[in-house]
Amino acid sequence: MTAAVSTGGVKPAKRGRGFLAPTILPGFGTAFGFTLFYLCLIVLIPLGHMVLVSAGVGWTRFWAITLAPRVLHAFYISFGCAFVAALVNAVFGLIVAWVLVRYRFPGRRIIDAMVDLPFALPTSVAGIALTAIYAPNGWVGAFAKAAGFKIAFTPLGIIIALVFVGLPFIVRTVEPVLQDLDAEVEEAAASLGATRWQTFSKVLLPAILPALLTGIALAFARGVGEYGSVIFIAGNIPAVSEIVPLLIVARLEQYDYAGATIIATAMLGLSFLLLLAINFLQRWTRSRHAR
Amino acid sequence: MAIEIRNVEKTFGAFTALGGVSLDVRSGELLALLGPSGSGKTTLLRIIAGLDHADAGEVSFDGQDTRDRAARDRQVGFVFQHYALFRHMTVFDNVAFGLRVKRKAERPAEMDIRRRVGQLLDMVQLSHLATRYPSQLSGGQRQRVALARALAIEPKVLLLDEPFGALDAKVRKDLRKWLRHLHDDMNITSIFVTHDQEEALELADRVVVMNHGQIIQVGTPTEVYDTPADSFVFDFLGGVNRLNGIVDKGVARLDGHPVRVDGEVGPEGPALIYVRPHQVELGVAPADGVPEGKWSARVSMVHAAGPVARVELDLSGRALEAQLSRDRLSDLALQVGSWCTVDFRHARVFPARA
Ligand SMILES: Nc1ncnc2c1ncn2[C@@H]1O[C@H](COP(=O)(O)OP(=O)(O)OP(=O)(O)O)[C@@H](O)[C@H]1O
Ligand SMILES: [Mg+2]
Numbered sequence: 350m351t352a353a354v355s356t357g358g359v360k361p362a363k364r365g366r367g368f369l370a371p372t373i374l375p376g377f378g379t380a381f382g383f384t385l386f387y388l389c390l391i392v393l394i395p396l397g398h399m400v401l402v403s404a405g406v407g408w409t410r411f412w413a414i415t416l417a418p419r420v421l422h423a424f425y426i427s428f429g430c431a432f433v434a435a436l437v438n439a440v441f442g443l444i445v446a447w448v449l450v451r452y453r454f455p456g457r458r459i460i461d462a463m464v465d466l467p468f469a470l471p472t473s474v475a476g477i478a479l480t481a482i483y484a485p486n487g488w489v490g491a492f493a494k495a496a497g498f499k500i501a502f503t504p505l506g507i508i509i510a511l512v513f514v515g516l517p518f519i520v521r522t523v524e525p526v527l528q529d530l531d532a533e534v535e536e537a538a539a540s541l542g543a544t545r546w547q548t549f550s551k552v553l554l555p556a557i558l559p560a561l562l563t564g565i566a567l568a569f570a571r572g573v574g575e576y577g578s579v580i581f582i583a584g585n586i587p588a589v590s591e592i593v594p595l596l597i598v599a600r601l602e603q604y605d606y607a608g609a610t611i612i613a614t615a616m617l618g619l620s621f622l623l624l625l626a627i628n629f630l631q632r633w634t635r636s637r638h639a640r
Numbered sequence: 641m642a643i644e645i646r647n648v649e650k651t652f653g654a655f656t657a658l659g660g661v662s663l664d665v666r667s668g669e670l671l672a673l674l675g676p677s678g679s680g681k682t683t684l685l686r687i688i689a690g691l692d693h694a695d696a697g698e699v700s701f702d703g704q705d706t707r708d709r710a711a712r713d714r715q716v717g718f719v720f721q722h723y724a725l726f727r728h729m730t731v732f733d734n735v736a737f738g739l740r741v742k743r744k745a746e747r748p749a750e751m752d753i754r755r756r757v758g759q760l761l762d763m764v765q766l767s768h769l770a771t772r773y774p775s776q777l778s779g780g781q782r783q784r785v786a787l788a789r790a791l792a793i794e795p796k797v798l799l800l801d802e803p804f805g806a807l808d809a810k811v812r813k814d815l816r817k818w819l820r821h822l823h824d825d826m827n828i829t830s831i832f833v834t835h836d837q838e839e840a841l842e843l844a845d846r847v848v849v850m851n852h853g854q855i856i857q858v859g860t861p862t863e864v865y866d867t868p869a870d871s872f873v874f875d876f877l878g879g880v881n882r883l884n885g886i887v888d889k890g891v892a893r894l895d896g897h898p899v900r901v902d903g904e905v906g907p908e909g910p911a912l913i914y915v916r917p918h919q920v921e922l923g924v925a926p927a928d929g930v931p932e933g934k935w936s937a938r939v940s941m942v943h944a945a946g947p948v949a950r951v952e953l954d955l956s957g958r959a960l961e962a963q964l965s966r967d968r969l970s971d972l973a974l975q976v977g978s979w980c981t982v983d984f985r986h987a988r989v990f991p992a993r994a
Contacts, residue, residue: 533724536691539711540718541738541793551741555728 431572434511442519472577515568522564641796648697672840675850717790738793800832920962923981
């Protein structure tokens with residue numbers, strides 16, 4: 350689980366410093382060497398090995414497996430649901446963060462603690478809890494059934510699960526930046542004639558956008574990789590509500606190691622590309638701040 | 641625009657920040673709100689701007705009650721104590737903000753906005769920094785951006801909360817003069833908050849002295865300086881000597897000698913005699929005792945830097961400060977340890993508090 354939540358907007362941009370130029374901070378060489386070694390051990394070697402294995406299978410087989418309709422649909426569900434959930438969280442997480450920062454009310458601490466629950470809870474617990482409520486015989490599920498649609502065992506159920514696990518990422522990244530924003534800035538906007546909406550869209554949102562994007566990226570990444578909370582509520586119906594991680598596990602259970610590895614590699618590549626894209630987006634918004 | 645403030649009250653919980661404040665601000669004047677920290681200056685300013693609501697009382701602009709006018713409709717330019725610039729916008733965009741958020745019908749064309757912002761930046765002498773972000777400016781430059789931003793909407797009233805608070809002495813002095821000119825050129829009603837008495841006395845047409853959420857005195861700088869309403873104002877408006885004396889049969893006395901007093905002597909009994917350092921008259925002590933009706937003191941320190949010399953004296957155990965010209969100082973040939981006579985040109989007497 351990601352414990353180190355970086356807070357987009359508040360970090361001052363580093364001044365350019367030539368690589369390996371003399372610096373006042375001691376031990377750069379050692380620390381840098383350690384960082385490289387550590388990253389290799391933890392991240393690069395296992396992932397690299399996976400890529401190698403799937404490369405050994407050959408391109409034709411690679412494409413045949415990844416472009417199979419069931420696999421494609423699973424990708425679509427995994428990334429699509431994670432994306433929608435991240436956007437939903439962007440809106441409501443922002444409101445939650447806003448309320449927590451700007452208002453003092455009884456029970457604030459409890460709500461504050463509740464936000465972190467999805468971090469701390471084993472995801473399978475979340476999955477069971479959500480399924481119990483949203484299944485057709487559950488509290489909310491029964492209402493939905495009466496209204497003529499299903500929540501659990503559909504992509505909608507997956508989105509709900511991912512909203513649940515993604516919420517703290519948005520709240521915790523946006524919160525410090527909101528705290529940092531002076532209420533006086535909003536008052537200044539008002540005294541200059543801005544409406545509430547103008548104040549929000551022209552003053553607040555641009556100021557928190559980098560942090561919000563970081564939060565969205567984290568929630569999205571978490572959503573793409575989420576397994577525990579989703580498998581219960583999703584029902585895992587092939588080509589309807591099946592996510593990629595589940596597909597990989599299914600292949601493994603059938604002893605199809607090569608197939609599992611190939612899907613995993615494709616997942617890795619896609620995730621990496623997306624994170625890279627989001628990173629560039631963040632850079633761009635942050636550079637407009639020119640702190 | 642004239643502003644009338646009637647019995648405005650504001651409490652925060654059990655704490656009274658403003659206890660029934662009434663004030664008339666004349667159209668076109670530059671008014672200073674002067675008072676110690678926590679006296680309610682910012683609170684009053686925020687209520688005028690519509691950023692806070694009074695619990696009781698009313699504020700009207702040119703006779704019109706402002707109760708139902710939101711901050712955005714008041715046409716009040718507010719310069720915040722800590723500038724409150726939009727840090728994700730350039731200097732230019734900060735200044736243009738007030739024009740760009742106007743309703744479609746009133747919003748100037750982009751070209752006019754550019755011209756107007758250009759003029760404002762020229763006026764505050766920041767044209768060359770238009771593309772910078774607030775974090776890339778010095779304190780004084782941020783201050784001027786905040787001012788230009790407030791002026792962009794052509795406000796009828798300009799409110800400045802400690803506009804020079806965070807700046808060093810030299811920049812303060814420059815900006816002070818500059819603000820005075822600006823105010824005169826723009827034909828605007830301005831109120832600025834300060835807890836620096838020198839700034840208030842030098843810059844303002846009239847000074848409002850506040851303490852504990854009350855207005856203690858309103859008047860021109862000369863009035864409040866020369867005829868302070870009470871001991872607090874006397875104290876607050878700059879260096880003062882406070883001497884323990886006594887009022888006996890309508891005459892104030894210090895060490896038995898009568899003191900010439902302006903105004904009321906006040907009730908009989910122990911009293912505090914207030915004398916400003918420049919009202920202390922020093923003289924050469926004659927060899928054969930001290931003349932009638934004068935005190936004698938020993939010089940304990942002489943500060944002779946700048947145009948005015950300060951002399952610290954020991955007047956029978958009390959510390960006394962005197963200010964005199966350098967010429968006068970050399971005439972008297974005062975040195976540490978020498979004796980001189982002391983007299984008071986003007987003094988005020990206030991009852992000593994138990
Ligand atoms: N939002 C608030 N909640 C509670 N108390 C407040 C609030 N705003 C101001 N006060 C109190 O009201 C009093 C007056 O505050 P105000 O900000 O008007 O003082 P000031 O004269 O501007 O002081 P300074 O020179 O330090 O800025 C202070 O004692 C302050 O603690
Ligand atoms: Mg204040």
